[in-house]
Amino acid sequence: MGVSGSVEKVVEALRRIYPEASLELVFHNPFQLLMAVILSAQCTDERVNQATRLLFSRCAGPQDILALPPEKLEEILRPTGFFRNKAKAIRGCCRELVERYGGRVPQSLEELVRLPGVGRKTAAMVLGNAFGIQEGIAVDTHVQRVAQRLGLTSAKTPEKIETDLMRLLPKDDWTWFSNALILHGRRVCKARKPSCGACALSPWCPYPEKE
Ligand code: SF4
Structure with a gap:
């Protein structure tokens, strides 16, 4: 399966797990x-x-x-x-x-x-x-790490990673995707010890240190 096929599967799985992914910061305006x-x-x-x-x-x-x-x-x-x-x-x-x-x-x-x-x-x-304006994909430390492990980008800088992700995803998904990767990075694909055994994205993830 090529990158685009994997991306579709990853996006489908993320949508199942985090259908309404939003930030965990509290704000009212x-x-x-x-x-x-x-x-x-x-x-x-x-x-x-x-x-x-x-x-x-x-x-x-x-x-x-x-x-x-x-x-x-x-x-x-x-x-x-x-x-x-x-x-x-x-x-x-x-x-x-x-x-x-x-x-x-x-x-x-x-x-x-x-x-x-x-x-x-x-x-x-x-x-x-x-x-609700989609002008970019916010790449924080979680988005960077999870996108790299999933093989969605081989870039090292947030700017280049953002460009790669923007090419892979339709504009309407940009904010949701960033929010979903942040949640996944916090809950499952953690920096030091990713819980690959419990990860729904595992079938499409090429991360070599996957358990
Ligand atoms: S399989 Fe492991 S490395 Fe890949 S996304 Fe899931 S937790 Fe992260």
Whole structure:
């Protein structure tokens, strides 16, 4: 079976297991998701959710975050790690949102990646999950690892992996596929010890260290 045949089977199996795959970050609007994804670098979603619950109870939008004393913002973000850098990125991003976009989150990849602290992964995640706009495939550490093990790409960088995946999948599936691989990477195809024996994708997975 060629790559395209395997891809179809992998997609079918993923759809059975994660039909409505969504992010595990809690958000109620695009602004909240943008903040949460920026904070999720090197941090679990659970910790991000704890921090954002407090943050969003005090701040409804970027103006409110800018009005917080910087040390208060750092204190709220402390549990997410690298909190000084994250506070700086969050403030920079909020400032741009206010100055350039009237406090709203822009709806194109091109505009989003110009915001401080926002790269392609964050932009694609926000567009897909908050606006339903499919402009890219968010490649985080889980998507990268699972896609490589499944043989869907031999590329090493997120940008090239994204390009490979975008060629393999119809646009309508981009956000769902990224979300599904993230869930699969967390629950089954873990970094150190993948549970290949319990993996529904195993028949089509060429990972050589598969048990
Ligand atoms: S078979 Fe193993 S390596 Fe392949 S996707 Fe499943 S858990 Fe990951």
